[in-house]
Amino acid sequence: MICFFLIVFQGLSCLIKKIKFGLQIFFMAKLILVPTPIGNLEDITLRALRILKEADFILAEDTRTSGQLLKHFAIEKQLRSFHSHNEHRVLDETIALIQSSKTTALISDAGTPGISDPGFLLVRECIARGVEIETLPGPTAFVPALVNSGFPCNEFSFYGFLPQKKGRQTKWKELLADTKTLILYESPYRLIKLLEEIGQNLGEEREVCVCRELSKMFEENKRGTVKEVLEYFKSKTIKGEIVVVIKGAYVS
Ligand code: SAM
Numbered sequence: 001m002i003c004f005f006l007i008v009f010q011g012l013s014c015l016i017k018k019i020k021f022g023l024q025i026f027f028m029a030k031l032i033l034v035p036t037p038i039g040n041l042e043d044i045t046l047r048a049l050r051i052l053k054e055a056d057f058i059l060a061e062d063t064r065t066s067g068q069l070l071k072h073f074a075i076e077k078q079l080r081s082f083h084s085h086n087e088h089r090v091l092d093e094t095i096a097l098i099q100s101s102k103t104t105a106l107i108s109d110a111g112t113p114g115i116s117d118p119g120f121l122l123v124r125e126c127i128a129r130g131v132e133i134e135t136l137p138g139p140t141a142f143v144p145a146l147v148n149s150g151f152p153c154n155e156f157s158f159y160g161f162l163p164q165k166k167g168r169q170t171k172w173k174e175l176l177a178d179t180k181t182l183i184l185y186e187s188p189y190r191l192i193k194l195l196e197e198i199g200q201n202l203g204e205e206r207e208v209c210v211c212r213e214l215s216k217m218f219e220e221n222k223r224g225t226v227k228e229v230l231e232y233f234k235s236k237t238i239k240g241e242i243v244v245v246i247k248g249a250y251v252s
Pocket residue numbers: 038039108110111112113114115116117139140141142184185186187211212213214215216241242243
């Protein structure tokens with residue numbers, strides 16, 4: 001009789017363990033990084049829309065900007081602010097929230113979160129605390145810029161925005177030593193200064209491609225030597241968003 005109860009008890013505890021494990025997998029928290037369009041709203045993917053609709057809540061760099069995007073796609077979802085000015089301060093509470101939910105989405109103002117946008121810190125910390133991470137493929141500015149440039153895409157270095165003051169000169173030394181295709185992000189207000197510095201540090205004959213307003217109505221890809229491209233932009237009022245691609249040293 002005792003033996004019978006022991007077997008039943010063991011069987012039951014085994015079953016409970018299995019159910020618990022199943023529930024754990026079912027409720028495993030997940031952070032999904034969702035790329036959003038860099039200009040053309042048609043670039044949102046079907047999967048991005050589904051994830052944004054299904055997520056328990058969305059972390060957004062700017063809740064107003066993202067609110068408009070979600071409104072365009074008729075998605076009503078709770079948005080929580082997560083940006084470069086609060087990411088350190090709210091990191092713990094954000095991870096606690098992610099852990100208590102099934103799916104959390106992270107979006108930035110445009111493009112892929114983590115690429116010159118908040119994301120890295122959260123991803124690193126989620127991995128450290130056992131939260132599953134998934135990044136959807138989707139819009140980002142540097143990939144179309146690189147391909148449009150016509151420079152070798154098999155090896156490239158992405159530098160994002162150069163530091164404004166401290167460390168800028170050291171960065172130029174790094175860029176000079178890097179022989180691959182180089183990719184930089186820049187604001188239209190600082191494009192002239194950047195092109196002048198490329199000429200001074202990498203040589204005026206180095207070829208560049210300035211990609212402006214990618215995916216938008218007035219997209220422009222201006223190619224030539226730094227000297228030519230600088231002259232061209234000096235004669236214009238520069239507007240819009242910009243990626244600068246620099247041909248690798250020694251590429252014929
Ligand atoms: N997360 C974004 C991505 O995945 O590319 C980048 C965000 S960063 C704050 C913004 C910079 O990306 C802009 O200053 C510009 O250099 C570049 N960028 C964004 N959209 C662009 C566009 N439509 N055309 C050209 N450059 C763009």
